[in-house]
Amino acid sequence: MSKVLVIAFAEQDGSLGKAALEALAAAKQLGGEFCAGVIGEKIDAAADMLAGAGAAKVFGVAGSDFAQPRYASDAAAAEAIAKAAGAEIIVAAGTSRWSRVAAGVAHRLGGQIDTHVTGLAVENDAPVVTRWYYRQRMMAQMTRAARPWVISVDPGSFAAWQGAPGSASIEAVDVTLGDAAKRTQVTGVRTPSSGQQTIRPEADVLFVAGAGWTKKQPDGQFHVAEAEKLILDFVDNAKASLGSSKSLVDQKGEGQAVLTCLSHLNQVGQTGSTPRHPKGLATCCHGEEPHVVGWRFITERRAINLDANCGWAQGKADVLYVADSFAVMEKVNALLAE
Amino acid sequence: MSLAEQNAADVDRQCMDVDIACVGFGPAMGGFLTTLARGLMNEDGTPAVESATMPGMPPQVICYERADDIGFGVSGVVTRARALRETFPDLNPEEIPLCHPVTEEQLLYLLDPIGASRRPLTVRLADGAIKALKWALPYSDHALRIPFIPGFMEKHDGLLLSLGQFNQWVGNQLMASGTVQVWPSSPVSEPLFEEKKVVGVRLADQGVDKTGAPDAGFMPGMDIKAALTVIGDGPVGPVGRRIDDEIGMPEGNHQHDWAVGMKVVVDLPEGCELKPGTVLHTLGFPEPEIFGFLYVYPGNVAAAGIFVPSWFDNPVRSTYRYMQHWLQHPALWKHLEGATLRSWGAKTIQESGRRGEPHLAGDGFARIGEGSGSTNVLTNSGVDEAWKTGTLLAEGVLELLKDGKPFTKENLEAAYVARRRESWVEQEGRVAEKARDGFQHGFVRGMIGMALAGFTKGHMALGGDGRSPYQRVPTIEEYAKGKLSAEEIETLRKEAHAKGQTLHDAIMDRLGWPAIEYDGKLIVSHQDALLLGGKVQAQPGYADHVVFVYPHLCEECGTKLCAEVCSGQAITVNPEGGVPLFDREKCVHCGACMWNCGSVSPESTERGGIEFRAGAGGLHSAEN
Amino acid sequence: MTGGFQIVVCGGIVPNPLQTLEPITGPSGPALKNEAMLPAVLDPWAWHALFEAANLAKQNPGSKVWLVALAPKAKLQQVVMTIAQKVPFELIAIDGPASGFAESADVAEELAAAIEAIPGLDKSKLLVFGGWESASRGAGTTMQMVGEKLGIVDQFQGVDELKAAPDGSFEVLERIEGGRHQVSTCAGAPALLGWATGNLPEPPNNPQVGMANMRGVMPALQKAKPAKAGANGATYASVALPQQRRATRIVKDTPVEEIAREIAAWIKG
Ligand SMILES: Cc1cc2nc3c(=O)[nH]c(=O)nc-3n(C[C@H](O)[C@H](O)[C@H](O)COP(=O)(O)OP(=O)(O)OC[C@H]3O[C@@H](n4cnc5c(N)ncnc54)[C@H](O)[C@@H]3O)c2cc1C
């Protein structure tokens, strides 16, 4: 097997995040020896974890210049580590931080890259990756002969490595940043306003609200305020992620009564996100492509729709409840609150 | 929109000058622009004639198409392709996806294997005779193969096409020529008149709410001024109809006969025996008035569909449900079972043909294609005919341009209308009109008629009798007389309408039609057909293009025919009663609602309660 | 910013998102069945990038927008007709595959070369825009490589907002985990931004914009250079549609209480 390098960014406290531990597990799946590299302001705890997982060597780039997720500094650090390690296969977690630089790093190394990898195997002593094309519409298994080869694994696709930290002797890689690399400054993080629920990767359940919530109901009336309350109560009670169909978030532009708790960040599907959760409950949405493309990685899927012929009935959900979501969710909320 | 808003809108309305403004990109416009483009430039690349609006340049020719792409039309298509071959003498079917020469033609008379079809006594007697003699007849799977194809239907020197793919092919070549521009996603709302002269067109307003009132991003539709406006907006085009409203129809002509055609394109099951180039026409089932077609393309792909005509006097008609029963007729199902839906679509066909011809030209405008009465109503073929009318107009226009003559009614009549009168489109249109007159008198003339006359005694009519749909469509009570009591119907109506549902399913179920069992592949719910097949989408920011103009008519309307017939389930019954609801995100712009109103406009005997205006969006499938 | 920005938007074309897709094995690797027949649109996120570019150009007088697109010429021509009435841009066309299976490195090479070749290109004013991912390859790797080739190290991905200050510096919001945005400031061009949805609605069609764009579109298409992009480098063991069908249990005519109990138990379990 080629020389494998796992690259990780340390969290603010110097540890390794869940996604990095997943990437670590993925790299270990390749078998054989591997090295690791870690980048961040403080990296000791992360390096110990990597050593504990069996990294033959741990390269590190540390310091305040590397605290911020910023292209110029992150790319320079990762490039330097990969070169120092002589890496041929580079595995990293496809976090927003790594995704920003991964392809640039591959380019600097004269290598090739695959992202959003959801499965890894070894055949003929080379990695075979599973990844999706056309927005999760088709799945490919592929390999490459060229090295270095950068493989970004999708968070949530591999079970995180679990084990005790070891004690690393970090091989510090020297990266000095010129002024040109500091033209960008990260000034902070903006969290959605309170009350706004989002897609949270760690939740067990994804709740997807469809356009039906804001449509005229069988009594001929709109019940938007009620819908908003039912949805938010559920999300609170079940500690669920809140997703929505495109139709529902698009209505903002159409001057209709809308659910204020939703924005484009909630949208799942073709032009939205494809979250990963063990369970998903779709309500008042039709369940047709490309909408269900966003459900590709939801393991158990249930839906509530008034219409028995709804798209979810066509082999896309495990259970379709033909019922009024308003009535059902009110009762579900009561039961969950107990 | 209030008057004040309207005025405000008019203030910022921009204006643009071109030489020729064209409305709609169907085969008629394809023929017009292809012929015109070839004549506008000399071999050496210099303009053959000069633009009046941009001196030194060739004439600026702009075509506005309502749909979101140039390949989103709906048609059969089997065509003799005479005019197409005149334009493209070296036409190689392999260059156009889903194009194949016709290799085999069959005409099937379908019997009713279910027993729910509404067959008059004579038809039932004929069916009985066929069954009794089936050992001696070409009969199988509840279908009689008519042993010969009537001459007027024969297409064996013809081509099978997909209208979407064909239009794309034509459009790509045209645009690459650089001589003309075709802009999709650009509905034309109306012609611009100065007295009776057409001086251009107005595009639809954008950034408006459902009612047309200015909203975020308001942009009043631009006025496009042109010396000549060419209208090829098809059978239900609002621009053509607006001209008819303004200047009337020629004496004796009317557009009272219509049909809605609905089709699917399918991947045939593996091992299907149908050969590419096969053309199958059917009649007799699901109702005697409903015709069907199945065309086989290369690559194990087929198009199949039906026509539900205005003279099928059923107030609870749903083309979609009838198509599902038709697809499952044993004679078709033996080929289609296991097939997968690729595409779906629906559109109106103007069945008055030559009789529906409007004024073909006037000061500043000319009309081509189906909206100009070119479609042959005996054969339901209109593509080649439309193309031909376009080429004839282009020849005339080039002549006028080169002679420096203005586009007056007189000049256009000499240069275009005269050419049209000489053409085979006119001659065959007249034959069809005559043949149809025969049917209207209850005699089945024409060849199908002759084949069937023996056993249907003329009940298998090919056409209407000139009455408007509103004059002939019965009440549900009349329609279901003897099968369902008025009380039962009223109960069903209340139940369905309270849920905002239409009545056709409940009534058809009671009349013996079996419930549809979805197979999830071809037999799918109507909603799935819209999404999986039609890929129906509509951009926000446009006004509703289906408008119920006389709320009081809808209040009193018992049939809600518009909702029953709606091809996209875009019109639904309002549970609160009164005016139906319209959801433009589901509309496929088939235009069926326009002629399927049970009431008549208080302002014109030629119009119903719905105004069908120019709108964006609709089908996004390029295979229909 | 004085003198304005030079904004180059990189955007490919993809099948209209509602189309049914199926993979096949073509002569040069995996491909889409009937690809030439499927109606296409400008890649959705690049589409948003184009609106943002036009908006930024409008707010900064003297700016100009280019659209660099690598796609089969005939399809590109058709797509351009559906977008050219929206916002003013100058098209730079490259004739090549629009397939998701074409290597992003090859595509980046072509795009960067086309950008370098823009007459009068001034990198101190250059903002390279694109989608943060394509809807075909879905990899999010092309733009970074374009930036690298052009020597741009101020790169942002998943951008939802760019606010330019009068001195040419700007603030950027990038999507990060948990529905949050990372806020950065950048001293100014050159920079590269891979856009997510942004905040702008689709502009209306404006026939005059269309007419103005058309003056450059046809010549650009005629000049389109053939690209070498392909699937070189990757060996595909399989490309398949996912196993989609589940055995759906349909629960109907069941009291709401019972359904609610079942769902609550499932959520808790
Ligand atoms: C370019 C493009 C990209 C797209 N990308 C995406 C994407 O990323 N994500 C996405 O979601 N879509 C996307 N789509 C849109 C997609 O095609 C659908 O239009 C959309 O997902 C439908 O949303 P929906 O199911 O919420 O609404 P609808 O189709 O309107 O369905 C509403 C449903 O609610 C049901 N309902 C109503 N009231 C009740 C009630 N009381 N109880 C139970 N059920 C009820 C109705 O029966 C109906 O089935 C995209 C489309 C395009 C063109």
Ligand SMILES: Cc1cc2nc3c(=O)[nH]c(=O)nc-3n(C[C@H](O)[C@H](O)[C@H](O)COP(=O)(O)OP(=O)(O)OC[C@H]3O[C@@H](n4cnc5c(N)ncnc54)[C@H](O)[C@@H]3O)c2cc1C
């Ligand atoms: C189901 C079905 C099957 C058929 N089968 C056959 C067959 O087998 N053989 C055959 O020869 N013919 C067939 N026809 C008939 C044939 O399709 C038509 O006669 C032919 O398409 C007419 O061409 P046209 O150019 O006049 O109009 P159309 O093809 O209708 O084109 C008109 C165009 O104008 C556009 N338009 C409308 N209003 C506006 C507006 N306000 N602004 C801008 N654009 C506008 C429309 O979107 C459309 O693209 C069939 C029709 C149907 C519905």
Ligand code: SF4
């Ligand atoms: S539009 Fe016509 S058919 Fe429809 S409800 Fe009104 S009157 Fe009845």
Ligand code: SF4
């Ligand atoms: S509303 Fe639209 S889909 Fe329905 S009948 Fe009218 S045109 Fe056809």
